[in-house]
Amino acid sequence: MxxxxxxxxxxxxxxxxxxxxxxxxxxxxxxxxxxxxxxxxxxxxxxxxxxxxxxxxxxxxxxxxxxxxxxxTQAGLEQATRLEVGAHHARRYRDAGLTHVADLTCGIGADAMAFAGVGLRVTASDVDEMTAAIATVNLRHFPEAVVRHGDGLTLDLAGVDGLYADPARRTSRGARVFDPAAYAPPLDQVLALRSAVPALGLKLGPGIPHTALPDDAQAQWVSVDGDVVEVGLWFGPLAPEGPGRSALLLSGGQAHVVAPGPDGPAQVAVGPVGDYLYEPDGAVIRAGLVGDVAARVEGRLVDATIAYVTSDALHDDPAATAYRVLDTMPFGLKRLRAYLRERGVGRLTIKKRGTAVVPEQLRKQLDLRGDAAATVVLTRVAGHQQILVVEEV
Ligand SMILES: C[S@@+](CC[C@H](N)C(=O)[O-])C[C@H]1O[C@@H](n2cnc3c(N)ncnc32)[C@H](O)[C@@H]1O
Structure with a gap:
């Protein structure tokens, strides 16, 4: 526009x-x-x-x-935080007893609306004039919110007790930016602000490597209905749980946190495939907490490098999807084709992790016939390519 x-x-x-x-x-x-x-x-x-x-x-x-x-704006909508995630951001500021948040990179104002919605005073800024104008319109119902057009890094922070930034991670042509130094504004320049205002929060892309994250952050990966949407970095009073890693799973109006115990992320053994296979939520995997989910379901890893958990016990756990293991066999096209033919499987769901197999190619090669449905998991078990035939519990 x-x-x-x-x-x-x-x-x-x-x-x-x-x-x-x-x-x-x-x-x-x-x-x-x-x-x-x-x-x-x-x-x-x-x-x-x-x-x-x-x-x-x-x-x-x-x-x-x-x-x-x-x-x-099209770009502003694509980058906007979802309502339920913004509400969780806002709660951290409110629960920390803060009163005035500066949203340095407000975009069309989705996060800023969530802050204002829990009663916080908000000073928001965006470097793009049209975007700042639109944020002003979107925040019109909140008299305690003001929007400034300008560089968030030079915003007047007098009276501000909490900072929030969601740096742009796209070029002007829409291509994704992966280098934190190329975010707008750059990550290190935002992080430097916590010396002035310790209550700093940031929203970043979930794929950022753990090595790029400062040690004093509580890094919380967030998924919505199983899709990993962001990692939030929370500092000072915004991280009452202290520095570390966690996952926040939002689904069907429910919120579930997976966090390591006091000794850090759980280490679990690798062991044989049991009666059940568990696929941890993507936020848990990104947070490096697969071991913690394994411990919750009395499980073990199928392979040291693969994020599948197996267990002999069935647990209803929001952090993982459970499958009953019906059969296992070493990977082999002929063997799998014969297995599926015998059972009249015409509709096959192929899940894979840790294998180079391309599901669509495999599906063609299998030349499926029949009315029955099945799900196979192609993965590595103790270093070997394996097929698990499963059904979701
Ligand atoms: C990811 S969007 C923010 C989305 C916002 N949190 C929401 O929920 O709607 C990032 C915004 O940062 C703005 N931006 C980039 N560099 C900036 C800077 N130095 N100061 C202020 N805004 C900046 C971009 O124009 C963009 O609108």
Whole structure:
């Protein structure tokens, strides 16, 4: 959206037009656009309103009904924190007894709205003018929130007792940036601010190597319905659990934390495949806490380098998906094809970890026939390629 589009939308008739549009439907967008222009409505406004209508519809997945009163940029929406994750960020500040948070890189303001929503005063900034303007609109219901256009690193922090940053990890063309020194702003420059304000929180990409994380951080990987969405770094009073690693699993309105015991992440033995196979949540794997999940299900690893846990006991644990092991066999195309033919398997789910097999190639080679369904796990067991036939419990 360009500045003219934003100005048009913010005029009373522009906002009324956006609010009056029917639920977004790609197939009808052209027809509606033509009709509105024929009625004499400014084409700039029509284009801006339809773009916002489309982005609002998309934003529902992250922000629920709040999206209906918000404005977005495409990039701002893609980078915005989901409502339930933002709420967890905000709770850390509130529970630490902080009152005034500076969100240095607010984007369209999803995190800032969560902070304001728990009663915190918020000073937000974004270096991009259009994005800062949109955040101002999105925070309009919170009189205790202000948005500044500018570099968050030079924000006036007088009266601020908590800092938050979610640095941009994309180039202007949308390509992902992996080097923390190339984030905007760079990671080390944000980290340096904790000498001025110890209550610092950061949202980073979940793939960041553990070696890039400072020792004094509580690093918490977060998954939503099994998808790993971020790692949060929490410092000082924002990390009452102290420095270390943990996983926060959010699913179906429930939150579940996996954290190591006082002696650090659990080390577990490798052992033979038992009655059950457990696939730990991705946030647990990223946090390096597979051993802790293994301990919870009285399990062992199938291989020292593979994040599959096996156990003879069945546990209902939100940190891992449990499968019953029906059969195991060494990896071999002919053997697997014969096995599946005998059982009339036409629909096969292929899971893999620690093997170079390409599932779609394997599926073609298996030439499946029949109505039955099955799930196979291709993995390494004690260093050897193995097939486990499983069913989800
Ligand atoms: C990942 S987005 C933030 C998303 C936000 N947390 C949300 O939930 O909507 C990062 C933002 O940082 C902004 N940015 C990059 N460098 C900045 C800087 N030095 N100061 C302030 N903002 C900056 C970008 O323009 C971008 O909008």
């Amino acid at each position: 360009d500045p003219a589009g934003l100005t048009a939308l913010l005029a009373p008739d522009g906002w009324a037009l956006l609010s009056a549009l029917p639920p977004y439907d790609e197939k009808l967008a052209m027809v509606i656009s033509e009709r509105l222009r024929t009625e004499g409505i400014d084409p700039v406004l029509v284009a801006a309103a339809l773009t916002q209508s489309r982005l609002r519809a998309k934003a529902h997945a992250k922000l629920g009904d709040f999206a209906d009163g918000m404005l977005f």
